[in-house]
Structure formats: C-alpha cells, structure tokens
Amino acid sequence: MGRRQRDQERERLFTRRSLLLGVGQAGLFGALGARLYYLQVIEADKYATLAEDNRINMRLLVPPRGRILDRFGEVLATSRLNYRVVLVREQAPNVEATLDAIGRLITVGESDRRRVLRDVRRKRAFVPVMVREDLSWEEVARMEVNAPDLPGVSIDVGQSRLYPHTEAVGHILGYVGAVSEVDLKGSNGDPLLELPDFRIGKNGVEKIHDQALRGVAGASQIEVNSVGRVIREVNRDDGRPGRDIELTIDIALQEYVRERVGEESTAAAVIDCRNGELLSLISAPAFDPNMFSAGLKANDWEELQAHPKTPLTNKAVSGQYSPGSTFKMVTALAALDAGVITATQTINCPGHFELGERRFHCWKYKGGHGSLNLTEALMHSCDVFFYEIARRIGIDKIADMALRLGLGAASGIELPGERAGLIPTRAWYQRRRGTSWPQGETINASIGQGMILTTPLQLATMTARLASGLAIVPHLTKTVGGRAPIDRAHVAPASLGLNPQHLALVQRGMAMVTNEQRGTGYKARITEPGMEMAGKSGTAQVRIISKAERDTGVKKNEDLPWRFRDHALFVGFAPLVNPRFACAVVVEHGGGGSSVAGPLVRDILLETQKRDVLKRLAGCPTCGGEHRG
Structure with missing residues (x-):
C-alpha cells in the first residue's frame, strides 16, 4: 500500500471517530437540555416554591381530645381553644436571645424559661417547644406584629382541657398534664408525645381511657420562608378525633x-x-x-x-x-x-x-x-x-x-x-x-x-x-x-x-x-x-x-x-x-x-x-x- 493510500485510510478513520464523538456530545447535550426543560418548565411551580430559601415542612396535628359525658350526655370534660407561643430550635439562631426578645413582648416566667431550655435540649431540633400558653388577644397581636424579627417563633392555636363541673368530678375524671420524661420512655417513640401542646391523662378516667381519648394524629404540609413564617398550607390530613367516653355517673x-x-x-x-x-x-x-x-x-x-x-x-x-x-x-x-x-x-x-x-x-x-x-x-x-x-x-x-x-x-x-x-x-x-x-x-x-x-x-x-x-x-x-x-x-x-x-x-x-x-x-x-x-x-x-x-x-x-x-x-x-x-x-x-x-x-x-x-x-x-x- 502506497503512502497516499495510507493517508486516505487514516483520514476516513479520523472522520468516523469525530462523527461518533459528535453524536455522543449531541446526545449528552440533548439529555441535559431535556432535563433542564423538565426542571424549569414542567416542575417550575414546585421549585419556585423552594427557591430563595423557602421550604416545605411537615407538622403533626394534634387530634381533638375526646369528650367525657355523663349518662345523659351532659359534658363533663371537653376542650377549648388555647393560643400559645412555640419555638423551633433549628430555626432560632440563639435560643436564649430569642427568649429574651419574647420576654420583652409578653411575660415569660423564670420557670417557663428553664423548662424551654430543658426541652430544646431533650427534643429533636425540628420539634416545636411551647414557650407560653393561654395568651390574651393583646399578647397574640404583639407577637404577630413582631414575628418577622423572631425567627423560629410562631403563634399556634391548640386546645386545653375544660371541666365545667369543677370539684364535683375532680376525683372521677382526674386531669391531663404535659408529657414527662417517664411518659416519653414508655411511649414506643410516639412522636405525638413530643409536641408542645400535647397532653395525656394523668389521673382518673382521663388516664384510664387515655388511648381512646387521644385519637389519631393528623399531618399538615406547610410552606415556610427562610425565617420560619408560614406562607401557605400545601396539604392537610386532620387525623381522627378522640372517642367520647360516656360514664354511668348522673x-x-x-x-x-x-x-x-x-x-x-x-x-x-x-x-x-x-x-x-x-x-x-x-x-x-x-x-x-x-x-x-x-x-x-x-x-x-x-x-x-x-x-x-x-x-x-x-x-x-x-x-x-x-x-x-x-x-x-x-x-x-x-x-x-x-x-x-x-x-x-x-x-x-x-x-x-x-x-x-x-x-x-x-x-x-x-x-x-x-x-x-x-x-x-x-x-x-x-x-x-x-x-x-x-x-x-x-x-x-x-x-x-x-x-x-x-x-x-x-x-x-x-x-x-x-x-x-x-x-x-x-x-x-x-x-x-x-x-x-x-x-x-x-x-x-x-x-x-x-x-x-x-x-x-x-x-x-x-x-x-x-x-x-x-x-x-x-x-x-x-x-x-x-x-x-x-x-x-x-x-x-x-x-x-x-x-x-x-x-x-x-x-x-x-x-x-x-x-x-x-x-x-x-x-x-x-x-x-x-x-x-x-x-x-x-x-x-x-x-x-x-x-x-x-x-x-x-x-x-x-x-x-x-x-x-x-x-x-x-x-x-x-x-x-x-x-x-x-x-x-x-x-x-x-x-x-x-x-x-x-x-x-x-x-x-x-x-x-x-x-x-x-x-x-x-x-x-x-x-x-x-x-x-
């Protein structure tokens, strides 16, 4: 084979390799383009929500506690609305400084402060910790106005137990209380017990029938911004309310x-x-x-x-x-x-x-x-x-x-x-x-x-x-x-x-x-x-x-x-x-x-x-x- 013939053979080989390389590059850029199209056009709404440090949080919803009734349906124990301040440690850069800021807006007792500092150490960082409950409308308004300056702090609306007949039923009904560390150890990892507003039966019928009265937790997907402010609720499952207990008592x-x-x-x-x-x-x-x-x-x-x-x-x-x-x-x-x-x-x-x-x-x-x-x-x-x-x-x-x-x-x-x-x-x-x-x-x-x-x-x-x-x-x-x-x-x-x-x-x-x-x-x-x-x-x-x-x-x-x-x-x-x-x-x-x-x-x-x-x-x-x- 002459020299000219060898050169032509090398040129054809080079051309084929260049063609293969070009096809590969074209396929790669095509796939990249398709992915970009999917992300920027088809999934645009989803990623727009997540942009600028926004994110989707999942929150457990406490089910309404069941009522306790007498033999004729008279309410002996029920629930009422309770406005409270909660704090999420992973969203608050400095918990003690945040508590100081809250204390300048509403009264936070020294015992409440110690409890919050203890709870943020023993609970997971994303679990809200209650700072104070039973807020008045004036206190709620002050907290809401200053919410942008309080990262990780929000107003939550929950329920607290109400006993209309007071002392007449004290020993029968018992009462509910906050979850203790002993309760947590025996909970088999139930995340409900870590929520700041969750109460369990501590005595009486409230304790004996606690599981039935609790109900099943719901869940809420919410959109929050970089400082923890809720933008909107994406999805919600209210769970199942606790069951009513009817007593033989008149x-x-x-x-x-x-x-x-x-x-x-x-x-x-x-x-x-x-x-x-x-x-x-x-x-x-x-x-x-x-x-x-x-x-x-x-x-x-x-x-x-x-x-x-x-x-x-x-x-x-x-x-x-x-x-x-x-x-x-x-x-x-x-x-x-x-x-x-x-x-x-x-x-x-x-x-x-x-x-x-x-x-x-x-x-x-x-x-x-x-x-x-x-x-x-x-x-x-x-x-x-x-x-x-x-x-x-x-x-x-x-x-x-x-x-x-x-x-x-x-x-x-x-x-x-x-x-x-x-x-x-x-x-x-x-x-x-x-x-x-x-x-x-x-x-x-x-x-x-x-x-x-x-x-x-x-x-x-x-x-x-x-x-x-x-x-x-x-x-x-x-x-x-x-x-x-x-x-x-x-x-x-x-x-x-x-x-x-x-x-x-x-x-x-x-x-x-x-x-x-x-x-x-x-x-x-x-x-x-x-x-x-x-x-x-x-x-x-x-x-x-x-x-x-x-x-x-x-x-x-x-x-x-x-x-x-x-x-x-x-x-x-x-x-x-x-x-x-x-x-x-x-x-x-x-x-x-x-x-x-x-x-x-x-x-x-x-x-x-x-x-x-x-x-x-x-x-x-x-x-x-x-x-x-």
Missing part, C-alpha cells in the same frame, strides 16, 4: 351529693343494684381539675399536699377503713350458711363476752341487750351476739363470705389507685406473722374491727349484693365511642348462690334498723311511702380505749381532737321491695355512724329515688327510658 346527682357532704372528709358511693352502674362517687374535700389543666402553681400544689383532709386522695376507692358494725351482715350470713344459727335461735347478751382472761364489751349497754335473735341483733347492733356466732364459725368462714360479698379484693373499677382492703385468714396470718391465728382477732373481726379494712366502694358493692343476691361489679364506663365495653356487653350479673331465706333474713334485719323505733338507724329513716330504706350503721374506732378509761367513762368524740374521733359509717339500700339503689358513706372522724353518716345516706337515697321517678315519668326512647329530670 352529674346532677353527683353535684347534689357533693353539696350534701360539704367539706367534711367524706367518701360516698351510689350504685345501681341491678347492674353495678355507679350513679355517684364522691370524695371530699376535692380539687378542681381545671387547676391542673392550666398548669398548677407551686404554692397551690403545696397547699393541696399539706391539707389535713387530703383532697388529692380519692377516698372512695383508695381510703381503707375498718367497716365497724356495717360488717355484721357478713358475719350473720356466714353463720347462717355454716348452720350455727337459725332465724329463731337466740343468744343472751349480758353486756360483755368472755374469752379466756379477756373481756370484750358490747358497744353501748353495760347491762346488755338480753336475749336476741339474728334480726333483733342487727336492729340493736348487739356486739355480743356476733362475738358468739363468730367464735362458733371461725375467721375463715367469715373471710369466705366477705370475699363473696365483694370485700378484700380490688373491684377493677376504671380508676387508678384502687386499694384492695384486707380480709385476714388463718393462712394469711401464718404467712405474715409466722404464728397461729389468735382467737381474739376473730372476735374483733366479727364486728368489723381489728385487722379488717374496706373501701367505701367495697361497702357499697357489698350492700348492692346483699340487696340483690347478684355478683354486682361496680363500674363507671357506659360506652366508649358509642359502644359498650366488650367485657360487659349483654352480660347480666351472676347469682351469688346464697340461700334466699338467709338473704331475706339479713335484709329484714337491715330494714328493722331504720324502720323499727328501737333500731339504731331509726332517726335516719326515709318516711316517704314506697321509698323506705334498709340500712346499717357503723362506728369504727381509730384509738384503743383503755380499761381505766372504761372504768371512769369513755370520752365523747366531741371532746377528742379531730384525728382521734371515730369514723362514722352507714350503708343502705332502697326501696325495700325490689331494691334498686345501694349507698355507702364514710365520714372520717365523724363520730357516730347513725347520727352523722345515716342522715347522709337517707338524703342521698331519697334524692336518687326521686330523680329515678322523674326520669321514668319523662321516659325517653332514645336513652332507654332515662331522661334528665
């Missing part, structure tokens, strides 16, 4: 009972004997849950804590008291069930009972009550009668009957802090003390003294079971989101399996207490025909009475300091025929059960029955025949 009756017991240290419970629904549950003195919703001040908390009558304690479910003579029906039924006593059999009361070298006295008469049968012993509340039948049957049979009637075990009521009380047995004593059960404790237990402890709710449950013969279980929740709880839907209370004749005998004895002139509760009787009640008083000692004091004369309650006075108790059910309602009242250090607690039970049961008559007369098919009277 708020009108609840307020009546609360007013009737006053400011004495008292617990009261009213229960429907047919199904266990609690119509009223009171612990006095009480607290206003709105104080906690708005943020309890330190001095208010200290005052509540230091109060001698413990307003923060729900005595109805957490208070444990010796039941006194209200326990005698338990001993009576245990003796009847064991066959050691009959309806007509009598026992003589000389005023005392001898056990070894120890003498147990009857409660009132030094000379004794004489010969009594069981119903008469209940009517006169004769201690010696019950000492004797308890000696015959022993503590274990008494304990079995007590447990059967709802004492000595937590009921499972939908409230935190319920106490189980104590019904001792031989085995329990052996495990606890390492020695055998002393016979003297059986004598004490027969009249509800000694080691026995019960709660007012348990006493109301016991009375409802005595009145109905059914295994009544007290409860507060009627519906959750419009539906009855699964564990109670269409389930009728089971029978206790008690001998109907034995039960009727005890019921007759209780009726004699309040309706026979010689009965210990006669002065507290209901005189309205058809509404009469059966009852039993109890007076529980809180101090030991020495032999010397008995010889010289036992001091009267009114002569003792308040904390050494006897507890006053009374239980009752009404009406006498086909009992519908049961009530128990405990007045701490109130003195005599028949004189102090008896009139309270009388008035409460009378009001309950009157309201029931009005409701039935104004029967409403949409609420099962019940309507606010």
